[in-house]
Amino acid sequence: MTENVVPLFKNPTTSTDEPPAEAAAPVAVLSVVDEPPVVRPVPLWVRTGRTARTIATHPRTRTAAGVVVRHGSYVLGGTRVVAKRAWDGRTAARYERMIRAAEAAGNYEAAADWEQRGAAFRAARHKRRMDLITSPERLAKNAAYGTGGTIGGLLVIGIALAIATKEPSDVVTPLMALVDLIHFMVTFVTVMWGPLVAVGPWVALAGVWTVGRHRQAAPNWALPATARSTDGEPITPSIVVKALRDLGIGPLRNAIKEMGDAGASMLGPITIAGCGIEVDVTLPSGVSTNEVQGKRRKLAENLSRHEHEVFITIPVAARTVRLWVADSGALDEPIGPSPLVTDDTMTADYTKGKAPWGQDLRGDAAALSLYQRHLLITGLSNQGKTVALRSLALWLALDKSVQFLLGDLKGVGDWKMFDGLAQVLIQGPTDEHVVQVVEMVEGAVDEMNRRIQAPPGTTFPPLIVLVDEAQVAFMCPAKDEEKRPYGGAKANSRYFMAVRKIHNQGRAVNVLMWQGTQDPTNENLPKLVREGAHTRASLALGTESQARMALGDKAVDGGAAPNLLRPGLDQGTLVLASSGITIPAGQSSITVRTHYINDDAAEVITDRAKALRDGITTLTVIEHGEERDALADIATVLGDTPRVLTADVLKRLSALSEDAYGSWTPGDLKRVLEDAGAEPYKSDGRMVVGRDRVQRALTNRTEDGSASVEG
Numbered sequence: 168m169t170e171n172v173v174p175l176f177k178n179p180t181t182s183t184d185e186p187p188a189e190a191a192a193p194v195a196v197l198s199v200v201d202e203p204p205v206v207r208p209v210p211l212w213v214r215t216g217r218t219a220r221t222i223a224t225h226p227r228t229r230t231a232a233g234v235v236v237r238h239g240s241y242v243l244g245g246t247r248v249v250a251k252r253a254w255d256g257r258t259a260a261r262y263e264r265m266i267r268a269a270e271a272a273g274n275y276e277a278a279a280d281w282e283q284r285g286a287a288f289r290a291a292r293h294k295r296r297m298d299l300i301t302s303p304e305r306l307a308k309n310a311a312y313g314t315g316g317t318i319g320g321l322l323v324i325g326i327a328l329a330i331a332t333k334e335p336s337d338v339v340t341p342l343m344a345l346v347d348l349i350h351f352m353v354t355f356v357t358v359m360w361g362p363l364v365a366v367g368p369w370v371a372l373a374g375v376w377t378v379g380r381h382r383q384a385a386p387n388w389a390l391p392a393t394a395r396s397t398d399g400e401p402i403t404p405s406i407v408v409k410a411l412r413d414l415g416i417g418p419l420r421n422a423i424k425e426m427g428d429a430g431a432s433m434l435g436p437i438t439i440a441g442c443g444i445e446v447d448v449t450l451p452s453g454v455s456t457n458e459v460q461g462k463r464r465k466l467a468e469n470l471s472r473h474e475h476e477v478f479i480t481i482p483v484a485a486r487t488v489r490l491w492v493a494d495s496g497a498l499d500e501p502i503g504p505s506p507l508v509t510d511d512t513m514t515a516d517y518t519k520g521k522a523p524w525g526q527d528l529r530g531d532a533a534a535l536s537l538y539q540r541h542l543l544i545t546g547l548s549n550q551g552k553t554v555a556l557r558s559l560a561l562w563l564a565l566d567k568s569v570q571f572l573l574g575d576l577k578g579v580g581d582w583k584m585f586d587g588l589a590q591v592l593i594q595g596p597t598d599e600h601v602v603q604v605v606e607m608v609e610g611a612v613d614e615m616n617r618r619i620q621a622p623p624g625t626t627f628p629p630l631i632v633l634v635d636e637a638q639v640a641f642m643c644p645a646k647d648e649e650k651r652p653y654g655g656a657k658a659n660s661r662y663f664m665a666v667r668k669i670h671n672q673g674r675a676v677n678v679l680m681w682q683g684t685q686d687p688t689n690e691n692l693p694k695l696v697r698e699g700a701h702t703r704a705s706l707a708l709g710t711e712s713q714a715r716m717a718l719g720d721k722a723v724d725g726g727a728a729p730n731l732l733r734p735g736l737d738q739g740t741l742v743l744a745s746s747g748i749t750i751p752a753g754q755s756s757i758t759v760r761t762h763y764i765n766d767d768a769a770e771v772i773t774d775r776a777k778a779l780r781d782g783i784t785t786l787t788v789i790e791h792g793e794e795r796d797a798l799a800d801i802a803t804v805l806g807d808t809p810r811v812l813t814a815d816v817l818k819r820l821s822a823l824s825e826d827a828y829g830s831w832t833p834g835d836l837k838r839v840l841e842d843a844g845a846e847p848y849k850s851d852g853r854m855v856v857g858r859d860r861v862q863r864a865l866t867n868r869t870e871d872g873s874a875s876v877e878g
């Protein structure tokens with residue numbers, strides 16, 4: 168086997184099988200042993216220091232120190248509190264403090280009131296003191312009368328007893344019983360005095376310790392971990408005052424210091440509001456409401472809450488901010504299902520009803536009126552915009568008079584349940600889809616114009632023109648044959664102009680524009696379009712400038728902050744500025760946590776909505792070349808003018824409907840007029856169309872509509 172082994176080393180000197188020959192022979196090995204290193208002794212003071220540090224930093228030492236400091240502080244703090252209470256009870260200190268607090272808060276009326284109470288207290292105290300001067304004499308007299316009376320009374324009882332028992336010695340029996348009682352009490356006190364003196368101070372100590380413990384009167388580090396953790400702590404007036412004091416607003420801090428313990432006088436009552444509390448704070452003069460609003464995060468942290476759990480709004484009262492503070496973590500709990508899902512008998516009323524959308528932060532139902540209001544919902548991607556917009560449409564669909572034209576420029580099926588319910592449903596993200604959606608919106612503009620021209624008093628069914636992911640339309644680069652862009656925000660941009668027209672004039676004739684858009688910028692959501700919406704809602708957004716785009720400056724200046732919602736965590740929570748919802752007085756917006764209606768539930772609701780209507784065939788593409796009555800259109804463009812040049816008629820026709828007449832030649836016009844018996848004729852050497860001829864032809868023409876044309 169050994170011949171098969173290939174050595175891996177040049178001259179292997181050892182083999183695993185045979186030990187080397189020299190290893191067998193004993194060899195005397197001399198080796199140099201290094202001197203052991205000289206270990207210098209550590210000086211005593213260093214060792215002592217180290218030991219002291221080890222002992223001082225040992226967890227047990229720290230725990231022991233914490234216990235000692237904690238309980239010592241409880242006693243000291245409790246003594247301070249008890250002494251202060253006693254001092255407050257006997258002096259006018261409380262009144263002085265309240266006067267200072269009221270003055271610091273700028274509330275001079277309250278200051279005067281406290282001053283009056285203080286004066287009354289002093290007068291009463293003075294009277295008591297004056298009474299004391301004459302009291303020893305009265306006390307002595309009273310004692311003499313009392314003793315005499317008692318002895319007299321006991322003697323009378325003794326005489327009655329002696330007569331009854333016929334035993335003269337019984338006269339003093341009651342008196343002797345009193346003497347015995349006094350003797351017993353003296354003996355009792357003598358016996359108990361020692362233990363009382365020994366125990367008394369300890370009882371007093373325990374009393375002040377309990378007061379101090381109750382007030383947590385110890386440094387934070389010395390408190391037990393459970394008391395130290397302020398997470399989820401209920402909000403009390405002193406916590407709010409402390410949080411405000413530590414906001415870093417100089418005048419506020421000074422005013423609160425000045426007020427001392429009376430700082431809570433700045434606060435209104437703390438009331439339970441939904442899953443949190445609400446309190447109004449009247450700020451001292453010199454502190455503005457928006458200074459406090461600007462410190463939301465710090466205030467939240469001072470209250471041991473996350474930023475999104477604290478809302479600061481400005482109510483009607485002057486110099487007042489309203490704080491809403493959520494119970495810790497309460498906003499992360501889901502809200503219940505929508506009544507649209509739970510109540511399958513629910514119907515809607517476009518004019519008078521309100522869509523059940525969710526809950527406000529107070530936990531009250533948040534319902535939105537959609538009557539004659541254009542709508543805009545924005546938010547970052549995947550925050551619940553489509554679901555929120557769809558919830559409104561689902562409710563409104565339960566009013567059978569409502570019609571929908573629907574463009575979903577994402578096209579992944581979020582709106583597919585509206586097939587068979589909406590008049591038009593375009594779904595898809597491409598430029599072709601945008602073209603279709605633009606034509607759909609332009610169709611709504613035509614409908615709006617027809618409605619506007621209808622006789623006064625005509626009522627119109629609500630027509631909701633809904634475009635989800637509208638930013639795709641604004642950003643679309645496609646142009647039509649005349650080089651007019653479908654997207655963009657120029658004067659000739661087709662989507663932009665159509666939306667603008669509906670915004671300007673649609674409301675009164677119930678043609679309403681609803682748009683959902685993502686991550687707004689000036690490019691994908693032009694200013695005029697943002698501001699044309701009456702109801703503006705925003706889910707979580709990236710920045711304050713986006714919040715301003717979404718909701719407008721007024722709402723953001725009033726405290727609306729969708730940019731502070733947490734993307735991902737606050738899905739479905741939106742900030743809303745609208746006259747269609749009840750917003751607490753003085754606030755400019757309201758935060759709504761919307762119900763989540765998933766696709767399946769949405770389908771159930773649309774099935775109900777479809778059952779309310781006669782079958783609707785939904786168009787999924789816009790048909791070009793609508794049927795038009797050419798002769799009637801010619802009469803329309805002639806108006807009141809007796810004769811109009813054929814060239815001008817052509818121009819006016821193509822302005823009326825580009826699709827139908829844009830490609831017409833003079834020959835086309837001539838043919839239609841000749842067919843109707845109203846052929847053009849020459850006037851002053853130029854071809855004209857005569858109004859009377861057209862009118863006569865319209866009157867005479869047969870019912871089969873021979874003048875209709877397809878463009």
Ligand SMILES: Nc1ncnc2c1ncn2[C@@H]1O[C@H](COP(=O)(O)OP(=O)(O)OP(=O)(O)O)[C@@H](O)[C@H]1O
Binds near residue numbers: 554555740761
């Ligand atoms: N009210 C709600 N409550 C809780 N979660 C919700 C709510 N609404 C939506 N969500 C969650 O958010 C997800 C995204 O919702 P949705 O599709 O409406 O977002 P989006 O903002 O329209 O997104 P994109 O802009 O990307 O289309 C849903 O799948 C759901 O998980």
